[in-house]
Structure formats: C-alpha cells, structure tokens
Amino acid sequence: xxxxxxxLTKKLIKIPSIKNNTKAxxxxxxxxxxxFVGKEFIIEKLESNRKPSLVVLFKKTHSPELFLVGHLDVxxxxxxxxxxxKKGKRLYGRGAADMKGSCATMMVLMKDxxxxxxxxxxxxLILTTDEEIGGYDGVRYLLRDKKYSCKVAFVPDAxxxxxxxxxxxxxxxxxxxxxxxxxxxxRPWQGENAIDKLIVVYQRLRNVFPNPxxxxxxxxSLNLGKIQGGDAVNKxxxxxxxxxxxxxxxxxxxxxxxxxIKKLAxxxxxxxxxxxxxxxxxxxxxxxxxxxxxxxxILKRAPSFIKHPAASDARFFSEKKxxxxxxxxxxxxxxxxxxxxxxxxxxxxxxxxxxxxxEN
Numbered sequence: 001x002x003x004x005x006x007x008l009t010k011k012l013i014k015i016p017s018i019k020n021n022t023k024a025x026x027x028x029x030x031x032x033x034x035x036f037v038g039k040e041f042i043i044e045k046l047e048s049n050r051k052p053s054l055v056v057l058f059k060k061t062h063s064p065e066l067f068l069v070g071h072l073d074v075x076x077x078x079x080x081x082x083x084x085x086k087k088g089k090r091l092y093g094r095g096a097a098d099m100k101g102s103c104a105t106m107m108v109l110m111k112d113x114x115x116x117x118x119x120x121x122x123x124x125l126i127l128t129t130d131e132e133i134g135g136y137d138g139v140r141y142l143l144r145d146k147k148y149s150c151k152v153a154f155v156p157d158a159x160x161x162x163x164x165x166x167x168x169x170x171x172x173x174x175x176x177x178x179x180x181x182x183x184x185x186x187r188p189w190q191g192e193n194a195i196d197k198l199i200v201v202y203q204r205l206r207n208v209f210p211n212p213x214x215x216x217x218x219x220x221s222l223n224l225g226k227i228q229g230g231d232a233v234n235k236x237x238x239x240x241x242x243x244x245x246x247x248x249x250x251x252x253x254x255x256x257x258x259x260x261i262k263k264l265a266x267x268x269x270x271x272x273x274x275x276x277x278x279x280x281x282x283x284x285x286x287x288x289x290x291x292x293x294x295x296x297x298i299l300k301r302a303p304s305f306i307k308h309p310a311a312s313d314a315r316f317f318s319e320k321k322x323x324x325x326x327x328x329x330x331x332x333x334x335x336x337x338x339x340x341x342x343x344x345x346x347x348x349x350x351x352x353x354x355x356x357x358x359e360n
Contacts, residue, residue: 002343009343030045054126064124066152099328105349143317151287158308164295167250169278170247170277170315176269201264227243229241
C-alpha cells in the first residue's frame with residue numbers, strides 16, 4: 001500500500017500546481033478526475049473564478065456522512081522541487097507535506113473502497129486548488145454556493161505526527177493607508193510624513209496586541225507583513241501603506257476587533273482585505289473520540305490534542321457547525337526548499353482512515 005501511495009504522490013508533485021498557475025491547476029484536477037473514471041464513482045468538476053475543484057462520490061448526493069478534504073495547490077518553488085526525491089522514509093518535493101501526500105492517500109483509499117463488493121460507505125472526496133490563497137473559491141464555494149455538506153469532515157492539513165487540532169485562529173488581513181504632504185527632505189517641517197503616521201499607529205496596535213510567545217500562548221497575534229511609501233529618499237513621503245496579518249482565537253469577535261483597530265488608527269484609512277472565522281471542534285465530539293481511539297490502536301500511542309495558530313479549509317466547515325477531524329501525518333519543511341513527508345506515516349494514515357470509515 002505504501003508503494004501505491006508513494007507512486008501517486010510522485011505524480012501529483014510533478015505537476016507544478018502553483019496557486020496562480022491556472023493551466024497547471026486544471027491539469028492536476030483533470031488528472032485526478034481520470035484517476036476515478038469508472039462506474040463506481042460519481043465525478044463532478046466545478047469552478048469558481050478560474051479555480052477548479054473535484055468532488056468524487058459513491059452516490060448522487062450533496063450530503064454524504066463523511067467528506068475527505070484536500071487541496072492540490074502549492075506555493076511557488078524552484079523547478080527542482082517538482083522532481084520528487086525519495087530518501088529513506090522521506091519523500092521530498094513541493095507539496096509532499098502540504099498536502100499532496102495526504103491527498104494521494106485519500107485518493108487511493110477512495111478508489112480501493114470503490115472496488116469493495118459490499119455496499120459503499122456514505123463517503124465523498126473534495127479536492128480543491130485555492131487553499132493557499134484563502135479557500136474562498138474552493139471549499140467555501142462548495143459549501144456555501146453549491147450546498148455540499150456532511151456530518152463530519154476529515155482534513156489532513158494541519159499539525160503533524162497525527163496530533164489532532166481542536167482550534168485554529170481566525171484571520172484578519174487589513175491595509176492601513178496614510179496620506180501626508182510632500183516637501184524637500186532637508187526641510188521636513190514643511191511637510192507631513194505619511195510613513196511617520198503609519199509608524200505611530202502601528203506602535204499603538206502593537207501595544208494593544210502584544211504578540212504571543214509560542215503556540216500555547218493562545219491570544220491575538222499581529223504581523224506587519226509589508227510597508228511601502230514615498231518615492232525618493234530626499235522627499236517627505238506624502239503617501240504610505242502597510243499590510244497587516246492579525247490572527248485571533250475563537251473567543252474573540254472579528255467585528256469588535258475591527259472597531260478597535262479603526263479607533264486606534266484614527267486619521268488613517270483602514271481597508272479590510274480578507275477575513276476568516278476561527279475553527280473549533282470539541283475533543284469530546286463522538287466522531288473525534290472514535291477517530292482518536294482508532295489512532296491509539298494503530299499507532300500504539302494516543303495522539304495529543306493541540307491548538308494550531310494557522311488557518312485551513314477546516315474553518316469553512318466550522319462555520320456550518322460541522323465537526324472536523326483536523327490532523328496530519330509525519331511531515332516537515334512546508335513551503336520551504338526541503339519539504340518532505342514520511343511515506344510510512346501515509347500508510348498509517350490510510351489504515352486509520354479506512355478503519356474509521358468501515359466501522360462508522
């Protein structure tokens with residue numbers, strides 16, 4: 001089984017499905033669609049804003065009990081990273097960890113279950129191509145606009161080493177725009193520096209939202225990702241803008257956070273770029289408890305429950321009050337030059353998920 005998953009993962013890695021490469025995104029979705037051709041499967045290709053998605057089902061329904069969910073888009077990489085390399089237990093390549101290895105595992109399992117002579121489980125597979133840029137034309141589009149749903153979703157895209165994520169922070173990306181008055185750089189008192197205005201407001205925000213110290217410090221975080229302004233070193237800048245990334249836990253309200261930011265940034269224009277709700281699933285949910293029990297049986301250890309500060313497509317299910325099993329195999333180097341996944345752990349993921357589905 002490990003070899004079957006490995007071979008498919010390599011094929012997926014070789015397709016450079018960079019998040020903004022529309023041709024490659026369609027190529028990988030078409031490849032996955034052909035993988036499932038057969039009378040056992042109902043295959044639906046959908047598209048929103050040039051971002052294709054694939055839904056594979058055993059029965060014609062929009063609401064199976066369980067949806068397996070993965071994304072096939074990846075962040076930019078050098079050409080060499082699209083040539084998969086196997087070294088020991090690890091498979092290296094762009095998307096190996098995030099998350100083509102897990103997608104291949106779910107694809108192989110779905111196809112294997114399709115060959116079972118018994119009644120097929122109430123199961124579906126969702127593969128999207130826009131998670132790296134927010135997931136709005138992938139999972140959100142399928143749930144909100146196309147009305148797909150389920151009783152529980154399985155998303156192997158967060159954490160590592162089979163830890164189960166119970167919380168992820170919400171996202172608020174916003175831009176601050178400042179205007180000033182130009183003057184010669186030798187006479188700054190004759191102008192009004194827009195960059196200075198940004199710096200003053202940013203310091204206010206930083207004082208109100210001090211950053212967490214580690215993953216377990218579960219409070220709001222704020223990152224200044226980009227700042228630009230002015231057009232010459234010897235000129236007082238009359239225009240400046242800053243892009244910020246704020247992440248907030250599930251016990252905060254996004255509207256209240258925005259109101260606070262606007263109050264602190266008095267005199268500047270605030271533009272909300274994107275936002276996403278926090279993700280939360282109780283570790284006492286019956287599906288989570290059953291999955292945890294099966295993990296303990298197969299791994300010979302009990303995976304821990306943790307919080308995760310980043311975001312995933314799981315949040316769109318959480319918005320619909322659908323519980324999510326959010327986890328990941330053994331992996332590392334996501335978005336880096338040496339991204340990898342442990343292929344033995346992919347086989348364990350297959351066995352855990354198969355047992356969970358057949359005993360459900």
